Each structure stands twice: as structure tokens, then as C-alpha cells.
Amino acid sequence: KHLPWIYTKKDNPKSLLNLARSSDQGLRCLGVKQLSKHHDWEDYQYRNIAQALDTRTMIGLARSQDVDPRFFLPMPKAPPSKVWLEDEYRTLISSLQNEDLDKCLKHFATKALQLGNNADERDSLFSFGGTGLEFAKSVSSVPEERVEIVCLQALASHSADFRCCQNIIKMGGVQLLQQTYTKRHKSIVIRRQIAKTLGNLSVHQCFHEEIIRAGWVTVLSRWISSSDLTLSLHAARTLANLDTDFVSCTYEDGVYLIHPIYREKESINADIVFVHGLLGGPFKTWRQQDRKGPGADKSSDGTESVKKGTYTFCWPKDWLAKDCGNIRILSVEYDTDLSTWNANCPFETEKRGLTVRASSILQKLKKADIGSRPIIWVGHSMGGLLIKQILSIADDTPGLDNIVNNTVGVLFYSTPHRGSSLAHLSNQASLIVAPTVEVKEMGRDSPMLRRLHKDFQQLVMEHGIPCLSFGELEKTQIRTPKLKMLIVPPESSDPGIGEFHAIKTSHLNICKPWDRDSELYTETLKFIRRCLLQGRIENILKAGMTFKDSDR
Structure with a gap:
């Protein structure tokens, strides 16, 4: 048998395919990587490889960036249907x-x-x-x-x-x-x-x-x-x-891998988990702030800016992943509504409570291997409350304490630590007809929120977890142009722990930076980099190692 490095120097398709089929997992990954780099073979060579591909190699190629589509056979024709x-x-x-x-x-x-x-x-x-x-x-x-x-x-x-x-x-x-x-x-x-x-x-x-x-x-x-x-x-x-040959965890319904979506040779040193808020989503919440269209006060979806390369629909994927190396970024999805009249399902009231939601998300994140390395949590509005509840549950649950122990930072965007003005007004003046459980739970000075925040403060103090918070200063239009309010005023978005920045923007835009030079993004990036460094230091200390002069 040839030495592995000889295989990597060859352009022979069969040699590389044999390497990709090796009994050694490391050599298999090397073979897939080398195969995926080739774009200049003849069509018949790709066809021969496609016909000979084993399952592991085929999936590995599918998860390789810029892979040549000729490596894959066309989808078989589905059997014809006799009915509609x-x-x-x-x-x-x-x-x-x-x-x-x-x-x-x-x-x-x-x-x-x-x-x-x-x-x-x-x-x-x-x-x-x-x-x-x-x-x-x-x-x-x-x-x-x-x-x-x-x-x-x-x-x-x-x-x-x-x-x-x-x-x-x-x-x-x-x-x-x-x-x-x-x-x-x-x-x-x-x-x-x-x-x-x-x-x-x-x-x-x-x-x-x-x-x-x-x-x-x-x-x-x-x-x-x-x-x-x-x-x-x-x-x-x-x-x-x-890709069970390369990935050792499972991404369940509602847990999305934002980065890296392809196989990466670099090791993952930390996880960053994004949790959206009320009426948000795992992707749309984390887009860049919308641009104004040609009409007065008319917002654009950013399509033209995307074509020009000046806008992103997901800044964690397009900005943060490039500015911070060796990280995995996950985004969590869960269903929310303001009113039970609009809820997708009228029977899920018991599932909409903060504790039940947090428990469900926690179990899914555990299966995604959250807790095995340093974690930074990022939450917008209600998402921040869920993060606090997740950490509280993990701290009290045997076998999940590694999630708290590995948390090296928490970042809040307008999280209603002491309640939301919208929820308070809805509960007092019926601004929202038949408000959902999640809206009721965010009422001003809610006993549940007070208990949750007290537990979180104690947890942060015990584990020395850094926090960064942003609060909105611009009112958000509610229903009619005449009704505007601060959804989460600074006295609620400031948790009284760590740094706090009040930003001149609305509740919806508090998690959507205008560009990479905006205060929102630069402060976010600075905080995350500090947390990543802290996580690296803690890992080295846990391993019983000391810094070399070159690492200082």
C-alpha cells in the first residue's frame, strides 16, 4: 500500500477513491477532501466515480464546499402515481x-x-x-x-x-x-x-x-x-x-447549524447559540437591518444589496463566522404568537410556558453536543428569558451541569428582565385580544420573572459568567401610527449585571446591526472574542497545562 501522502499528490481518481474508502476515519476524510478539490477531470471519470461511490464518501462529498456536481448520479425517477x-x-x-x-x-x-x-x-x-x-x-x-x-x-x-x-x-x-x-x-x-x-x-x-x-x-x-x-x-x-462518519451529534427539529455547514478541517473550540424572541425566527431575526426603499419610509428586503454584496440575511453566518475562527454557530427555532386567536395550534397552551419551552430546547441542544465545549448564548427579547431558564434548569439537573460550567458568556438584546411594556399594556388594557401564555409571562414585575432573574444573578455570580446587554431607545409602532412605545424600556433591558449599552434603535432592530462598523456589531464582536479567549484559557487550565511564552 502507498503512504497516505502519496495518494494526496496523485490525480488518479481510483487512488483517491480508495483513500476515501480507507478503514481509518482520518484517511477517509483526507480522501474525500482531495476528491472534492478536482474540477478538471473528464466527464467519464466523474461518472465512473459516481457509480462506484459508497454512502460515506458520497455524503462527505455532498458536505464539501464547491464540490463538482458530476460526482453525483441523478435522482432516480420516482414511480408514477396513479392518483393525484x-x-x-x-x-x-x-x-x-x-x-x-x-x-x-x-x-x-x-x-x-x-x-x-x-x-x-x-x-x-x-x-x-x-x-x-x-x-x-x-x-x-x-x-x-x-x-x-x-x-x-x-x-x-x-x-x-x-x-x-x-x-x-x-x-x-x-x-x-x-x-x-x-x-x-x-x-x-x-x-x-x-x-x-x-x-x-x-x-x-x-x-x-x-x-x-x-x-x-x-x-x-x-x-x-x-x-x-x-x-x-x-x-x-x-x-x-x-454524515455520521464526521459528525458525532444530532440536530433535531428546531436546531439549525448556521456554521460550519460544510466539513471543516479546523477543530471547533466553542459554540455560540442564538435564540430569537417573540414572533422571531431562527434566520430572519438575525438579518442585517433593513434598508430603506425608494418610497418614503418604505423598507427594502435587501435583495438588491445582497446582489451587490453589501447586505446579509444572516450576520452570524456571514460576519461572525469570518471574524471568529474555530466556532460552531447554532440557531434555535420555536413557535410564538401574541394572541391565542392567531396561534397555529389552540391546544398547545401548556407547551408555551417558559419552563416547558426551555426544557424542550435544552434536551435538543444536549443532543447537538452543547455542553462539551465553551458556550456563548445570544438572545433577543424573550429569547434572553429562555436562555436564563435553560441555564437555571441545567444548573439544577444532574448530568446537565456541564452546560452551565462551560458557559463563558451571555449576550442580551432588549431582554425584558423585569417585563415588557407591550405585555403589561396588553394585560391591563386588552391591547392584544386573548394574549398567549408567553405574552402574559412577560408582564411588568411578574413574580415569575423576578424569581428567574434572582436565580440568574446568583448563577452568574457563582460561575463568574460575563454578560453584555443592549437596550432600545426608539419607540416601536404598534398597530396604528398613533401608538408607539418602547417594547422593553432600559429599566427592564438592563439586568444590572455586566456591561449595558442603550442604543438609538427600535426593539425589532436592536439585534440587527446596520453594518459591520456599527456599535451593535463591534461591541458584540469584542465581547464574544473576550469570552472565546476566556474559554480557551479555562480549557488549558482544566487540562493541567501552562501557557508557553509564545502563547501569552
């Missing part, structure tokens, strides 16, 4: 129902089945996640496609349940997704929902073979480099779960 796609979805969703299924899943299924059965309703819109307005803007004008989207959203919701996943596989759900993609491959909404469903299926290794055999790795290898952030990160999550 919506009828197949209706049959599949019906098969997922059982007596002890989550009430919300039953609710979603009922809505999807009603929409699919009633031809008169095919022009209506029903949204599983996000507001109806956002959903309406994103769907096609074709009624048949709208029904398929609603069914796909219901399927994606069910795929978060393991028993439903088993039935989805058993009933040919992966093949049904193939048929849908073949028919609607131009629809970004459908592609996102398919990728989300595949991501949920990929959580369980027993379903990996089914996903791979259906040819989804080929499609995911394209989606991961998509300019559509949501599609890209859904694909990144799925491929990371499939």
Missing part, C-alpha cells in the same frame, strides 16, 4: 393519526384533510408556522399547488414525531416527496418543506438508508449551496445528520 398527489398526501396523513398522537398534530392533520377534501377551499390559505400574510406571499397562485403545500406543511409537522416517521417511511413517504419534487421543483416553498421533512427523518439513523437510496443526497448537495438561506440551512442540517 393531494390524494396521496391525504391518505398518508390519515394513516399517521392515532389516539395518543399530539393534539396539535391532529389539529394540523384535520385542517390539511379538510382543505384537500373541499374543492371550494382550495383557493384559501392555511399556515402551519409563520403568519398567514407571509404564507400568502410565498405560495403559488395555482390552487392545486397550494393544497400540496398545506399537506407538505402538515407532513413536516408530523415528521418531528418518531412514530409518525416510521409510518411515513412505511407508507412510501420518501417516494411521495420525490414525486412532489419532480413536479414542483421550481417552487421554493415546496423545496423548503421537503428539506425540513427530510431533516426530521434524518434525525433517526434507521431511516438514513431510505433517504440515500431515494437519491436525496444529490439534491441536498445542490440545496446546501442555495442562495435561499432557509433552504440551504435545512439541507445543511439534513446532511450533517446523515
Whole structure:
């Protein structure tokens, strides 16, 4: 056998493929890396490799940046359907129902089945996640496609349940997704929902073979480099779960890998976890501040600026990852609403409380290997309260104390430590009809918030955790132009711990820097770098090592 370094010097496809199939995990990764660098072979050489690829190598190539698409065989043709796609979805969703299924899943299924059965309703819109307005803007004008989207959203919701996943596989759900993609491959909404469903299926290794055999790795290898952030990160999550040869953790529903989405040779030294707030999202909350459009006071979505390379839809991914090396960035997703009238599911009141949400997120983050290295937490508004609750639960739970012990920094953007003006006004003056649990919990001087903050202060003092907080100084428009308020005034956003900066911006923009030179971003970056250095020092001390002169 040749020495490994000889293989890396060769341009022979077979030699590199043999290296990628090595029994040694390190050599396999080296082989995949060298294969992925080649873009100048003949078509037949790529075709030969594609036909000979084993599963591990194929997934490794799919998670390699700028890989040549000729390494992957086309997705196999899905078996032709004898009935309408919506009828197949209706049959599949019906098969997922059982007596002890989550009430919300039953609710979603009922809505999807009603929409699919009633031809008169095919022009209506029903949204599983996000507001109806956002959903309406994103769907096609074709009624048949709208029904398929609603069914796909219901399927994606069910795929978060393991028993439903088993039935989805058993009933040919992966093949049904193939048929849908073949028919609607131009629809970004459908592609996102398919990728989300595949991501949920990929959580369980027993379903990996089914996903791979259906040819989804080929499609995911394209989606991961998509300019559509949501599609890209859904694909990144799925491929990371499939890549068991390189990734030792699992990204469950609601936990997204923001960086690195590709295989990286550098080791990960710290984790940064972003938690959005009320009505926020794992991606949209962390975009750059919107630019003004040509009309007066009209905001632009930044599309033109993106084309010019001057705007980012996710500053943690595009800025922070470049400014701080050797980090992993995760973003957490959970569903929120202001009013129970608008809630996606009317039966999930008990799930919306801060403690229950925090416990669920904590368990998912534990499976994503949070706690094995230094952690920096970043929260906007209610997200900051969730972070405090997560740390409180972890501190009191045997086996989870490493999450607190490894926390080296917490960053708050307008977190209502002492309550929110919006929640207070809603509770007192019915500004919001039928406010949700999360709104009620953020009432001014809430006993629950006082207890939570007292516990957090004690935890920070005991563990010496640095904190940085930002507060808003500009009022946010509520409902009508006449009603404006500070959603979280400085007396509530200032936790009385660590540094506090009051910024002349609104509640929505407090976590959206204008650019990389803005005070918001420069202070954030400075704080994170200090925390990363502290984490590195603590790791060295824990390992019983001392600094060398060159490291000082």
C-alpha cells in the first residue's frame, strides 16, 4: 500500500477513491477532501466515480464546499402515481393519526384533510408556522399547488414525531416527496418543506438508508449551496445528520447549524447559540437591518444589496463566522404568537410556558453536543428569558451541569428582565385580544420573572459568567401610527449585571446591526472574542497545562 501522502499528490481518481474508502476515519476524510478539490477531470471519470461511490464518501462529498456536481448520479425517477398527489398526501396523513398522537398534530392533520377534501377551499390559505400574510406571499397562485403545500406543511409537522416517521417511511413517504419534487421543483416553498421533512427523518439513523437510496443526497448537495438561506440551512442540517462518519451529534427539529455547514478541517473550540424572541425566527431575526426603499419610509428586503454584496440575511453566518475562527454557530427555532386567536395550534397552551419551552430546547441542544465545549448564548427579547431558564434548569439537573460550567458568556438584546411594556399594556388594557401564555409571562414585575432573574444573578455570580446587554431607545409602532412605545424600556433591558449599552434603535432592530462598523456589531464582536479567549484559557487550565511564552 502507498503512504497516505502519496495518494494526496496523485490525480488518479481510483487512488483517491480508495483513500476515501480507507478503514481509518482520518484517511477517509483526507480522501474525500482531495476528491472534492478536482474540477478538471473528464466527464467519464466523474461518472465512473459516481457509480462506484459508497454512502460515506458520497455524503462527505455532498458536505464539501464547491464540490463538482458530476460526482453525483441523478435522482432516480420516482414511480408514477396513479392518483393525484393531494390524494396521496391525504391518505398518508390519515394513516399517521392515532389516539395518543399530539393534539396539535391532529389539529394540523384535520385542517390539511379538510382543505384537500373541499374543492371550494382550495383557493384559501392555511399556515402551519409563520403568519398567514407571509404564507400568502410565498405560495403559488395555482390552487392545486397550494393544497400540496398545506399537506407538505402538515407532513413536516408530523415528521418531528418518531412514530409518525416510521409510518411515513412505511407508507412510501420518501417516494411521495420525490414525486412532489419532480413536479414542483421550481417552487421554493415546496423545496423548503421537503428539506425540513427530510431533516426530521434524518434525525433517526434507521431511516438514513431510505433517504440515500431515494437519491436525496444529490439534491441536498445542490440545496446546501442555495442562495435561499432557509433552504440551504435545512439541507445543511439534513446532511450533517446523515454524515455520521464526521459528525458525532444530532440536530433535531428546531436546531439549525448556521456554521460550519460544510466539513471543516479546523477543530471547533466553542459554540455560540442564538435564540430569537417573540414572533422571531431562527434566520430572519438575525438579518442585517433593513434598508430603506425608494418610497418614503418604505423598507427594502435587501435583495438588491445582497446582489451587490453589501447586505446579509444572516450576520452570524456571514460576519461572525469570518471574524471568529474555530466556532460552531447554532440557531434555535420555536413557535410564538401574541394572541391565542392567531396561534397555529389552540391546544398547545401548556407547551408555551417558559419552563416547558426551555426544557424542550435544552434536551435538543444536549443532543447537538452543547455542553462539551465553551458556550456563548445570544438572545433577543424573550429569547434572553429562555436562555436564563435553560441555564437555571441545567444548573439544577444532574448530568446537565456541564452546560452551565462551560458557559463563558451571555449576550442580551432588549431582554425584558423585569417585563415588557407591550405585555403589561396588553394585560391591563386588552391591547392584544386573548394574549398567549408567553405574552402574559412577560408582564411588568411578574413574580415569575423576578424569581428567574434572582436565580440568574446568583448563577452568574457563582460561575463568574460575563454578560453584555443592549437596550432600545426608539419607540416601536404598534398597530396604528398613533401608538408607539418602547417594547422593553432600559429599566427592564438592563439586568444590572455586566456591561449595558442603550442604543438609538427600535426593539425589532436592536439585534440587527446596520453594518459591520456599527456599535451593535463591534461591541458584540469584542465581547464574544473576550469570552472565546476566556474559554480557551479555562480549557488549558482544566487540562493541567501552562501557557508557553509564545502563547501569552
